[in-house]
Amino acid sequence: MTTMRSKIEELLKKVEEFKPKDFTEIEDFRIKILGKKGELASLFEEFKGVSADMKKELGQKINLLKNTAIDKINELKNSLESVETVSSENIDMTRPGSNETIGTRHPISLVKNEITEIFSRLGFTTAEGPEIEDDWHVFSALNFPPEHPARDMQDTFFIEKNPDILLRTHTSSIQVRTMQSQKPPIRVVCPGRVFRNEAISYRAHCIFHQVEGLYIDEKVSFADLKQTILYFAKEMFGEASRIRMRPSYFPFTEPSAEVDVSCNLCGGKGCNVCKHTGWLEIMGCGMVDPNVLDACGIDSKKYSGFAFGMGVERISMLKYGVRDLRLYFENDLRFLQQFEFIV
Ligand code: DAH
Numbered sequence: 001m002t003t004m005r006s007k008i009e010e011l012l013k014k015v016e017e018f019k020p021k022d023f024t025e026i027e028d029f030r031i032k033i034l035g036k037k038g039e040l041a042s043l044f045e046e047f048k049g050v051s052a053d054m055k056k057e058l059g060q061k062i063n064l065l066k067n068t069a070i071d072k073i074n075e076l077k078n079s080l081e082s083v084e085t086v087s088s089e090n091i092d093m094t095r096p097g098s099n100e101t102i103g104t105r106h107p108i109s110l111v112k113n114e115i116t117e118i119f120s121r122l123g124f125t126t127a128e129g130p131e132i133e134d135d136w137h138v139f140s141a142l143n144f145p146p147e148h149p150a151r152d153m154q155d156t157f158f159i160e161k162n163p164d165i166l167l168r169t170h171t172s173s174i175q176v177r178t179m180q181s182q183k184p185p186i187r188v189v190c191p192g193r194v195f196r197n198e199a200i201s202y203r204a205h206c207i208f209h210q211v212e213g214l215y216i217d218e219k220v221s222f223a224d225l226k227q228t229i230l231y232f233a234k235e236m237f238g239e240a241s242r243i244r245m246r247p248s249y250f251p252f253t254e255p256s257a258e259v260d261v262s263c264n265l266c267g268g269k270g271c272n273v274c275k276h277t278g279w280l281e282i283m284g285c286g287m288v289d290p291n292v293l294d295a296c297g298i299d300s301k302k303y304s305g306f307a308f309g310m311g312v313e314r315i316s317m318l319k320y321g322v323r324d325l326r327l328y329f330e331n332d333l334r335f336l337q338q339f340e341f342i343v
Contacts, residue, residue: 004046008061011039015069023080030073040066107339108209108328111316112191115211118235119189122228124213127188129174131195135164137173141295142252157195157206167195171212172252175307178214179296184303185217191312202324209312214288216298216305222255222287225306229259229285236315237264244279253286253307265321273321280318283310 015033020026033039043062050058116126129137139151150156150169159165174190182188190212198204215224226245233241241264245257261282263274270276285308290300313325320339322328327335 004043004050004058005061007043007046008058008065011043012061012065012068015065015072018072018076020076023077026073026076026080033069034066034073040069104337105340106328106336107316107320107322108312110340111319112209112211112312114236115232115310115312115315116189116191118232119213121235122187122231124187124189124215127174127178127190128192129168129171129177129190131168131193132159133166133168133173135166137176138166138168138170141176141292142172143289143291143295144251148251155196155198157197168192169196170194170309171210172307172309175212175214176292176296179216179293179298184298184305185215186305187215189213200326202326205313205325205329207329208325211310211312213285213308214305215307216288216293216303218303220287220304220306222306225285225287225308228306229283229308233259233261233282236319237261240267242268245285248284248286250284250286252289252292253284254289256284256286259283259285259308261318264318273318282315282318283308285309 011033018029020029031038035041040062043065047055047058047062116124120126135151138156139148144150156169157167171190171192171194174192175188178186178188178190192210192212193207194210195207198206200206213228215228226243229245230243233243240262242262244260246260248256248258250256259282260279262268263271263278263280265271265273266278268278270278274280285306288305288307293300293303293305313328316322316328317325
Protein backbone atom coordinates (compact mmCIF):
# COMPACT_ATOMS: atom_id res chain seq x y z
CA MET A 1 0.00 0.00 0.00
CA THR A 2 2.96 2.28 -0.17
CA THR A 3 1.92 3.30 -3.67
CA MET A 4 -1.41 4.54 -2.38
CA ARG A 5 0.27 6.48 0.39
CA SER A 6 2.68 8.09 -2.02
CA LYS A 7 -0.22 8.89 -4.42
CA ILE A 8 -2.02 10.68 -1.56
CA GLU A 9 1.09 12.56 -0.57
CA GLU A 10 1.84 13.57 -4.15
CA LEU A 11 -1.68 14.87 -4.62
CA LEU A 12 -1.54 16.76 -1.32
CA LYS A 13 1.65 18.44 -2.46
CA LYS A 14 0.03 19.34 -5.78
CA VAL A 15 -2.93 20.89 -3.94
CA GLU A 16 -0.71 22.86 -1.60
CA GLU A 17 1.46 24.19 -4.39
CA PHE A 18 -1.41 25.06 -6.72
CA LYS A 19 -1.16 28.72 -7.85
CA PRO A 20 -3.93 29.60 -10.30
CA LYS A 21 -3.87 32.63 -12.56
CA ASP A 22 -7.63 33.01 -12.74
CA PHE A 23 -11.02 31.67 -11.87
CA THR A 24 -11.23 29.14 -14.74
CA GLU A 25 -7.97 27.57 -13.66
CA ILE A 26 -9.38 27.03 -10.13
CA GLU A 27 -12.55 25.53 -11.52
CA ASP A 28 -10.61 23.18 -13.83
CA PHE A 29 -8.45 22.16 -10.89
CA ARG A 30 -11.51 21.53 -8.70
CA ILE A 31 -13.10 19.25 -11.31
CA LYS A 32 -9.83 17.41 -11.82
CA ILE A 33 -9.34 16.77 -8.08
CA LEU A 34 -12.79 16.79 -6.47
CA GLY A 35 -15.04 16.01 -9.45
CA LYS A 36 -17.07 12.80 -9.73
CA LYS A 37 -14.43 11.25 -11.94
CA GLY A 38 -11.60 13.20 -10.33
CA GLU A 39 -8.40 12.00 -8.70
CA LEU A 40 -9.89 11.88 -5.19
CA ALA A 41 -12.81 9.78 -6.39
CA SER A 42 -10.44 7.20 -7.84
CA LEU A 43 -8.41 7.22 -4.63
CA PHE A 44 -11.60 6.49 -2.64
CA GLU A 45 -12.36 3.72 -5.10
CA GLU A 46 -8.91 2.29 -4.52
CA PHE A 47 -9.37 2.73 -0.75
CA LYS A 48 -12.21 0.16 -0.79
CA GLY A 49 -9.65 -2.53 -1.49
CA VAL A 50 -7.23 -1.46 1.26
CA SER A 51 -6.42 -4.07 3.91
CA ALA A 52 -8.00 -3.55 7.33
CA ASP A 53 -4.72 -2.73 9.09
CA MET A 54 -3.97 0.13 6.72
CA LYS A 55 -7.53 1.51 6.58
CA LYS A 56 -7.16 3.81 9.59
CA GLU A 57 -3.93 5.44 8.50
CA LEU A 58 -4.80 5.81 4.82
CA GLY A 59 -8.41 6.82 5.60
CA GLN A 60 -7.16 9.72 7.73
CA LYS A 61 -4.72 10.74 4.99
CA ILE A 62 -7.37 10.74 2.26
CA ASN A 63 -9.77 12.74 4.42
CA LEU A 64 -7.04 15.24 5.18
CA LEU A 65 -6.29 15.52 1.46
CA LYS A 66 -9.99 15.99 0.65
CA ASN A 67 -10.46 18.69 3.31
CA THR A 68 -7.26 20.45 2.34
CA ALA A 69 -8.32 20.46 -1.32
CA ILE A 70 -11.80 21.80 -0.49
CA ASP A 71 -10.43 24.50 1.82
CA LYS A 72 -7.74 25.54 -0.64
CA ILE A 73 -10.17 25.85 -3.54
CA ASN A 74 -12.68 27.85 -1.47
CA GLU A 75 -9.94 30.09 -0.20
CA LEU A 76 -8.62 30.73 -3.71
CA LYS A 77 -12.10 31.49 -5.05
CA ASN A 78 -12.81 33.89 -2.18
CA SER A 79 -9.58 35.76 -2.58
CA LEU A 80 -10.17 36.23 -6.34
CA GLU A 81 -13.71 37.43 -5.72
CA SER A 82 -12.59 39.94 -3.13
CA VAL A 83 -9.92 41.33 -5.47
CA GLU A 84 -12.62 41.82 -8.05
CA THR A 85 -15.05 43.53 -5.70
CA VAL A 86 -12.34 45.74 -4.21
CA SER A 87 -11.29 46.93 -7.63
CA SER A 88 -14.85 47.80 -8.69
CA GLU A 89 -15.52 49.46 -5.33
CA ASN A 90 -12.42 51.56 -5.91
CA ILE A 91 -14.02 53.36 -8.83
CA ASP A 92 -15.15 56.74 -7.52
CA MET A 93 -18.12 57.58 -9.70
CA THR A 94 -18.22 61.17 -8.40
CA ARG A 95 -14.65 61.94 -9.48
CA PRO A 96 -14.50 64.42 -12.38
CA GLY A 97 -13.31 62.81 -15.63
CA SER A 98 -9.90 63.61 -17.00
CA ASN A 99 -10.08 66.32 -19.63
CA GLU A 100 -9.28 65.59 -23.24
CA THR A 101 -7.23 68.50 -24.51
CA ILE A 102 -8.81 69.72 -27.69
CA GLY A 103 -7.54 72.52 -29.89
CA THR A 104 -7.91 76.22 -29.36
CA ARG A 105 -9.17 78.63 -31.96
CA HIS A 106 -6.41 80.66 -33.60
CA PRO A 107 -6.35 84.29 -32.41
CA ILE A 108 -6.65 85.44 -36.03
CA SER A 109 -9.83 83.39 -36.47
CA LEU A 110 -11.16 84.70 -33.15
CA VAL A 111 -10.64 88.33 -34.13
CA LYS A 112 -11.84 87.80 -37.71
CA ASN A 113 -15.04 86.21 -36.35
CA GLU A 114 -15.47 89.00 -33.83
CA ILE A 115 -15.12 91.67 -36.54
CA THR A 116 -17.66 90.04 -38.86
CA GLU A 117 -19.97 89.46 -35.90
CA ILE A 118 -19.86 93.12 -34.82
CA PHE A 119 -20.75 94.24 -38.34
CA SER A 120 -23.46 91.61 -38.65
CA ARG A 121 -25.26 93.43 -35.83
CA LEU A 122 -25.44 96.42 -38.20
CA GLY A 123 -26.88 94.26 -40.98
CA PHE A 124 -23.63 93.48 -42.82
CA THR A 125 -23.46 90.02 -44.40
CA THR A 126 -20.17 88.23 -45.11
CA ALA A 127 -18.69 87.57 -48.56
CA GLU A 128 -15.54 85.81 -49.66
CA GLY A 129 -13.58 85.72 -52.88
CA PRO A 130 -10.65 83.98 -54.58
CA GLU A 131 -7.08 84.41 -53.33
CA ILE A 132 -5.74 84.02 -56.86
CA GLU A 133 -7.15 87.00 -58.71
CA ASP A 134 -6.75 88.96 -61.92
CA ASP A 135 -5.40 92.48 -62.30
CA TRP A 136 -8.83 93.93 -63.00
CA HIS A 137 -10.45 92.86 -59.70
CA VAL A 138 -7.44 93.80 -57.56
CA PHE A 139 -6.33 97.02 -59.29
CA SER A 140 -8.05 98.29 -62.45
CA ALA A 141 -11.65 98.21 -61.22
CA LEU A 142 -10.47 99.92 -58.04
CA ASN A 143 -9.20 102.92 -59.97
CA PHE A 144 -5.48 102.16 -59.64
CA PRO A 145 -3.65 104.06 -62.39
CA PRO A 146 -1.55 101.75 -64.60
CA GLU A 147 1.68 103.08 -63.11
CA HIS A 148 0.56 102.79 -59.46
CA PRO A 149 3.37 101.43 -57.23
CA ALA A 150 1.05 98.79 -55.69
CA ARG A 151 1.18 96.96 -59.02
CA ASP A 152 4.94 96.88 -58.75
CA MET A 153 6.71 93.52 -58.70
CA GLN A 154 8.06 94.36 -55.24
CA ASP A 155 4.62 94.39 -53.69
CA THR A 156 2.59 91.92 -55.67
CA PHE A 157 3.14 88.22 -56.29
CA PHE A 158 2.41 87.76 -59.98
CA ILE A 159 2.11 84.43 -61.74
CA GLU A 160 5.21 84.35 -63.94
CA LYS A 161 3.60 82.90 -67.04
CA ASN A 162 0.68 85.34 -66.95
CA PRO A 163 1.21 88.68 -65.15
CA ASP A 164 -2.54 89.30 -65.37
CA ILE A 165 -2.95 86.61 -62.70
CA LEU A 166 -1.75 87.45 -59.19
CA LEU A 167 -2.22 86.74 -55.50
CA ARG A 168 -4.59 89.39 -54.17
CA THR A 169 -2.81 92.11 -52.21
CA HIS A 170 -5.98 93.23 -50.45
CA THR A 171 -9.55 92.04 -49.88
CA SER A 172 -10.87 95.12 -51.72
CA SER A 173 -11.12 92.76 -54.72
CA ILE A 174 -14.11 91.16 -52.98
CA GLN A 175 -15.97 94.47 -52.88
CA VAL A 176 -15.57 94.60 -56.67
CA ARG A 177 -16.99 91.09 -57.03
CA THR A 178 -19.85 91.93 -54.65
CA MET A 179 -20.82 95.08 -56.55
CA GLN A 180 -20.77 93.11 -59.80
CA SER A 181 -23.08 90.45 -58.48
CA GLN A 182 -25.45 92.38 -56.17
CA LYS A 183 -27.78 95.32 -56.52
CA PRO A 184 -27.76 98.09 -53.87
CA PRO A 185 -28.44 98.37 -51.02
CA ILE A 186 -25.26 96.43 -50.31
CA ARG A 187 -23.88 95.91 -46.83
CA VAL A 188 -21.07 93.42 -46.74
CA VAL A 189 -17.84 92.57 -44.90
CA CYS A 190 -15.20 90.53 -46.70
CA PRO A 191 -12.64 88.66 -44.60
CA GLY A 192 -9.72 86.91 -46.25
CA ARG A 193 -6.04 86.14 -46.65
CA VAL A 194 -3.88 88.52 -48.63
CA PHE A 195 -0.34 88.32 -50.00
CA ARG A 196 2.41 90.89 -50.43
CA ASN A 197 6.02 90.53 -51.42
CA GLU A 198 7.37 91.98 -48.17
CA ALA A 199 10.27 91.11 -45.91
CA ILE A 200 9.05 89.29 -42.78
CA SER A 201 9.55 91.26 -39.56
CA TYR A 202 7.82 91.82 -36.21
CA ARG A 203 5.33 94.12 -37.95
CA ALA A 204 5.03 92.73 -41.50
CA HIS A 205 4.49 89.38 -43.17
CA CYS A 206 4.07 88.26 -46.77
CA ILE A 207 0.78 86.59 -45.81
CA PHE A 208 -1.75 88.31 -43.59
CA HIS A 209 -5.50 88.79 -43.16
CA GLN A 210 -7.83 91.66 -43.84
CA VAL A 211 -11.49 92.46 -43.43
CA GLU A 212 -12.97 94.76 -46.04
CA GLY A 213 -16.27 96.56 -45.54
CA LEU A 214 -18.63 98.03 -48.12
CA TYR A 215 -21.91 99.89 -47.82
CA ILE A 216 -23.72 101.13 -50.93
CA ASP A 217 -27.14 102.78 -50.98
CA GLU A 218 -28.81 106.03 -51.92
CA LYS A 219 -27.55 109.00 -49.91
CA VAL A 220 -24.85 107.23 -47.92
CA SER A 221 -22.71 109.93 -46.31
CA PHE A 222 -19.37 110.32 -44.60
CA ALA A 223 -21.30 110.71 -41.32
CA ASP A 224 -22.65 107.16 -41.79
CA LEU A 225 -19.09 105.95 -42.27
CA LYS A 226 -17.85 107.72 -39.16
CA GLN A 227 -20.69 106.43 -36.99
CA THR A 228 -20.22 102.87 -38.25
CA ILE A 229 -16.49 102.93 -37.47
CA LEU A 230 -17.11 104.46 -34.04
CA TYR A 231 -19.60 101.69 -33.24
CA PHE A 232 -17.05 99.09 -34.36
CA ALA A 233 -14.23 100.63 -32.27
CA LYS A 234 -16.38 100.69 -29.13
CA GLU A 235 -17.51 97.09 -29.62
CA MET A 236 -13.99 95.85 -30.34
CA PHE A 237 -11.89 97.91 -27.92
CA GLY A 238 -14.37 98.95 -25.24
CA GLU A 239 -17.10 101.52 -24.67
CA ALA A 240 -14.63 104.26 -23.69
CA SER A 241 -12.91 104.13 -27.10
CA ARG A 242 -12.75 107.25 -29.25
CA ILE A 243 -11.76 107.52 -32.89
CA ARG A 244 -10.14 110.15 -35.02
CA MET A 245 -9.84 110.35 -38.79
CA ARG A 246 -6.83 111.69 -40.68
CA PRO A 247 -7.03 112.62 -44.36
CA SER A 248 -5.34 110.02 -46.56
CA TYR A 249 -5.30 108.73 -50.10
CA PHE A 250 -6.55 105.50 -51.67
CA PRO A 251 -7.27 105.23 -55.41
CA PHE A 252 -10.67 103.66 -54.73
CA THR A 253 -12.08 106.17 -52.22
CA GLU A 254 -12.61 109.91 -52.32
CA PRO A 255 -12.30 111.41 -49.78
CA SER A 256 -10.13 108.87 -47.96
CA ALA A 257 -9.07 108.66 -44.34
CA GLU A 258 -6.96 106.66 -41.91
CA VAL A 259 -8.74 105.80 -38.68
CA ASP A 260 -7.03 105.87 -35.29
CA VAL A 261 -8.58 104.48 -32.13
CA SER A 262 -7.65 105.80 -28.68
CA CYS A 263 -5.02 103.50 -27.19
CA ASN A 264 -6.86 100.84 -25.16
CA LEU A 265 -3.74 100.06 -23.11
CA CYS A 266 -3.05 103.52 -21.67
CA GLY A 267 -6.50 105.00 -22.25
CA GLY A 268 -4.98 107.71 -24.43
CA LYS A 269 -2.40 108.96 -21.94
CA GLY A 270 0.52 107.64 -23.99
CA CYS A 271 2.54 104.42 -23.72
CA ASN A 272 5.08 102.28 -25.61
CA VAL A 273 2.43 100.61 -27.75
CA CYS A 274 0.92 103.87 -29.04
CA LYS A 275 4.39 105.41 -29.18
CA HIS A 276 3.26 108.05 -26.67
CA THR A 277 0.66 109.48 -29.05
CA GLY A 278 -2.40 108.00 -27.32
CA TRP A 279 -3.66 106.77 -30.72
CA LEU A 280 -3.43 103.50 -32.66
CA GLU A 281 -3.98 103.27 -36.41
CA ILE A 282 -6.59 100.58 -37.17
CA MET A 283 -7.86 100.97 -40.73
CA GLY A 284 -8.20 102.87 -43.97
CA CYS A 285 -11.57 104.05 -45.25
CA GLY A 286 -13.41 106.51 -47.41
CA MET A 287 -16.33 107.20 -49.74
CA VAL A 288 -16.28 104.81 -52.68
CA ASP A 289 -14.90 106.67 -55.71
CA PRO A 290 -17.63 107.11 -58.40
CA ASN A 291 -15.19 105.59 -60.92
CA VAL A 292 -15.24 102.36 -58.90
CA LEU A 293 -19.05 102.28 -58.75
CA ASP A 294 -19.28 102.80 -62.51
CA ALA A 295 -16.60 100.19 -63.26
CA CYS A 296 -18.61 97.67 -61.24
CA GLY A 297 -21.92 98.47 -62.92
CA ILE A 298 -23.48 100.64 -60.21
CA ASP A 299 -24.96 104.01 -61.16
CA SER A 300 -22.75 106.56 -59.39
CA LYS A 301 -25.34 109.29 -59.92
CA LYS A 302 -27.95 107.39 -57.95
CA TYR A 303 -25.84 105.59 -55.38
CA SER A 304 -23.01 106.44 -53.03
CA GLY A 305 -21.21 104.35 -50.47
CA PHE A 306 -18.37 103.93 -48.07
CA ALA A 307 -15.66 101.31 -47.75
CA PHE A 308 -13.08 100.41 -45.16
CA GLY A 309 -10.33 97.87 -44.79
CA MET A 310 -8.40 96.66 -41.77
CA GLY A 311 -5.65 94.18 -40.99
CA VAL A 312 -6.79 91.35 -38.71
CA GLU A 313 -3.26 90.74 -37.33
CA ARG A 314 -3.02 94.40 -36.39
CA ILE A 315 -6.40 94.47 -34.63
CA SER A 316 -5.50 91.23 -32.84
CA MET A 317 -2.11 92.61 -31.75
CA LEU A 318 -3.75 95.71 -30.32
CA LYS A 319 -6.53 93.78 -28.63
CA TYR A 320 -4.30 91.12 -27.04
CA GLY A 321 -1.11 93.17 -26.61
CA VAL A 322 0.91 90.95 -28.98
CA ARG A 323 4.17 92.65 -29.91
CA ASP A 324 5.43 90.40 -32.73
CA LEU A 325 3.26 89.58 -35.73
CA ARG A 326 5.36 86.51 -36.61
CA LEU A 327 3.90 84.69 -33.58
CA TYR A 328 0.64 84.27 -35.50
CA PHE A 329 2.35 82.11 -38.11
CA GLU A 330 4.72 79.98 -36.05
CA ASN A 331 2.19 77.50 -34.64
CA ASP A 332 3.82 77.60 -31.22
CA LEU A 333 1.26 76.02 -28.88
CA ARG A 334 2.56 78.03 -25.91
CA PHE A 335 1.37 81.13 -27.76
CA LEU A 336 -1.80 79.73 -29.34
CA GLN A 337 -3.10 78.16 -26.11
CA GLN A 338 -3.36 81.54 -24.43
CA PHE A 339 -6.47 82.32 -26.41
CA GLU A 340 -10.02 80.97 -26.22
CA PHE A 341 -10.64 77.32 -25.44
CA ILE A 342 -13.27 75.62 -27.52
CA VAL A 343 -15.76 74.03 -25.13
N1 DAH B 1 -7.19 98.02 -49.41
C1 DAH B 1 -6.48 98.86 -48.48
C2 DAH B 1 -5.14 98.21 -48.10
O1 DAH B 1 -4.97 97.06 -48.34
C3 DAH B 1 -7.28 99.07 -47.22
C4 DAH B 1 -8.46 99.91 -47.47
C5 DAH B 1 -8.38 101.27 -47.33
C6 DAH B 1 -9.65 99.37 -47.89
C7 DAH B 1 -9.43 102.10 -47.59
C8 DAH B 1 -10.76 100.19 -48.13
C9 DAH B 1 -10.62 101.55 -47.95
O2 DAH B 1 -11.92 99.73 -48.51
O3 DAH B 1 -11.71 102.35 -48.21
O4 DAH B 1 -4.31 98.88 -47.57
